[in-house]
Amino acid sequence: QTSHKQDTTLKENVTILSIITKKINQLPEAERKLLEHGSIYVELNAVLPGLIVNSLFLCILNMTQVHIAAGLPMAEIPFLIVHVFYRSFVNLSLN
Incomplete structure (x- = not known):
């Protein structure tokens, strides 16, 4: 059964x-391209809040020298996570 x-x-x-x-x-064709390459738009939308929060957090702590070093993980981690999830859940399910 x-x-x-x-x-x-x-x-x-x-x-x-x-x-x-x-x-x-x-x-x-334009909408199909958006579906195929939509991960880039979603990834950038995930990176932007991370960078904004990082900037605000550094301003609160009065840190001026570490913007690039602290911003890199806040941009990379959301970018990679969204990329993996978008590719696995959207692109692979559509193929």
Whole structure:
């Protein structure tokens, strides 16, 4: 009975994936490009708040010499995390 449930779930997933693929192929070229390269926009939106928070935090602490050294991790970490999640959840599911 478990095998039957897995087969049903697999068939439903394949059906949903084929519907999504068909819908994506019907999109205009510009929107398809946005879907393919959307991670860059999302990553930059993740980096910007990190840099703003870092700048405000450094101003509160009156630190003037470490803006680049402290800002690098605040920009890199969100960028990499969003890149990995976008690629794994959006791009791989669409392919």
